Amino acid sequence: MTSPSMSDRIAMHNANVLQIGMFGANCSSSRTATRVPERWSASWSDCLALAKMADEAGIDFMLPIGRWKGYGGETDFHGTTLETITWASGLLGATKCITVFGTVHAPLFHPLVAAKQMVTADNIGGGRFGLNIVAGWNEGEFEMFGVEQREHDERYVFAEEWLNVIKRAWSQADDFDFDGRWFKLERVRAKPKPVGGSRPLIMNAGSSGAGQRFAMRNCDAFFTASGATRTSLEGMAQRVAEIKGEARSIGREINVYSIGQVICRPTKKEAEEYHRYANVENADWGAVERMLELRDITRANTNPEEFETRRRYFATIAIGGYPFVGSPDHIAEELAIASRAGVRGIALSLVNFVAELPYFRDEVLPRLARMGLRVAA
Ligand SMILES: Cc1cc2nc3c(=O)[nH]c(=O)nc-3n(C[C@H](O)[C@H](O)[C@H](O)COP(=O)(O)O)c2cc1C
Numbered sequence: 001m002t003s004p005s006m007s008d009r010i011a012m013h014n015a016n017v018l019q020i021g022m023f024g025a026n027c028s029s030s031r032t033a034t035r036v037p038e039r040w041s042a043s044w045s046d047c048l049a050l051a052k053m054a055d056e057a058g059i060d061f062m063l064p065i066g067r068w069k070g071y072g073g074e075t076d077f078h079g080t081t082l083e084t085i086t087w088a089s090g091l092l093g094a095t096k097c098i099t100v101f102g103t104v105h106a107p108l109f110h111p112l113v114a115a116k117q118m119v120t121a122d123n124i125g126g127g128r129f130g131l132n133i134v135a136g137w138n139e140g141e142f143e144m145f146g147v148e149q150r151e152h153d154e155r156y157v158f159a160e161e162w163l164n165v166i167k168r169a170w171s172q173a174d175d176f177d178f179d180g181r182w183f184k185l186e187r188v189r190a191k192p193k194p195v196g197g198s199r200p201l202i203m204n205a206g207s208s209g210a211g212q213r214f215a216m217r218n219c220d221a222f223f224t225a226s227g228a229t230r231t232s233l234e235g236m237a238q239r240v241a242e243i244k245g246e247a248r249s250i251g252r253e254i255n256v257y258s259i260g261q262v263i264c265r266p267t268k269k270e271a272e273e274y275h276r277y278a279n280v281e282n283a284d285w286g287a288v289e290r291m292l293e294l295r296d297i298t299r300a301n302t303n304p305e306e307f308e309t310r311r312r313y314f315a316t317i318a319i320g321g322y323p324f325v326g327s328p329d330h331i332a333e334e335l336a337i338a339s340r341a342g343v344r345g346i347a348l349s350l351v352n353f354v355a356e357l358p359y360f361r362d363e364v365l366p367r368l369a370r371m372g373l374r375v376a377a
Contacts, residue, residue, distance in 0.1 A: 073287030
């Protein structure tokens, strides 16, 4: 992996057909707003243990969440979070094969600072750093920085300019000037470059039309987690086909990824019971309601029955992802369906990654290898 090409990076340095990642390990409780005592701590020692275990198991990537402020509730869901580029740097230094992303809010970082932080991470990891670019999302977080969010679609115009600065800093050998709408930069000099003359894999997870168009023009990978992808694999297949079709219409190929929660147990019954126990019976309803409020769904503007359905649904899907809940056979089959539908990779969350990954590694990964979707670890 001394000199990775762009296609090596896109393949995450291996031959897996279906790439599997761990999603949200840098945030307390990860993606399950639950009160169960075994919920994920997101401490550095737990993150490090997970990264080493995942690396040895042949897991392809770790995708953190860029989160600055918790959602409150009894557990202060996402109240404790590790900053993602420094987190990635530490994990890259301790692992050999796994790709680790940083999730970066474009409006909060000067692009030349971000470019150098990311190049540092990439050099530490020998070309295994990836960028998940976020154009802007939670109002409360931006307020905390004294940064006003731009009008929705303009966020992506800004993000495109921000990314252009970064791409030039990563690629241009000579000093350059940049004369943009927001950035007017003189005699920019940026060394070293990313490893191997290529650049980090770039992905985006916008759900709006503007977000999707931005990803198609500027990114290698697009994460989709909206609408039907949360409840049905047919829905996921349809979204993938739409996105790939749209990309092709502008002459681009884009890899499509999705997200989900895994609860894998020897039997369907055990998995479903734990899912209900962790996600619903022990939901942190205060945090769930705060997240719904950010989507403008409140008790005040929604009738009680509808509100109850919405909050239960949101807790059940682990705040937005397909529930892979069941036995190893069932989960391997569902992941295979997603792969056959054209999904290049899936970022998965577990209630407690370190406690639950060994069973997934020992039971699900070998099944996927036998199906030809992954290389045996
Ligand atoms: C897989 C995935 C990861 C995301 N990660 C983050 C994140 O870490 N931080 C954040 O503020 N937003 C995150 N988002 C939100 C998106 O970047 C985007 O802001 C959101 O989907 C709204 O889309 P829009 O900007 O097109 O309206 C994520 C979304 C998805 C589906």
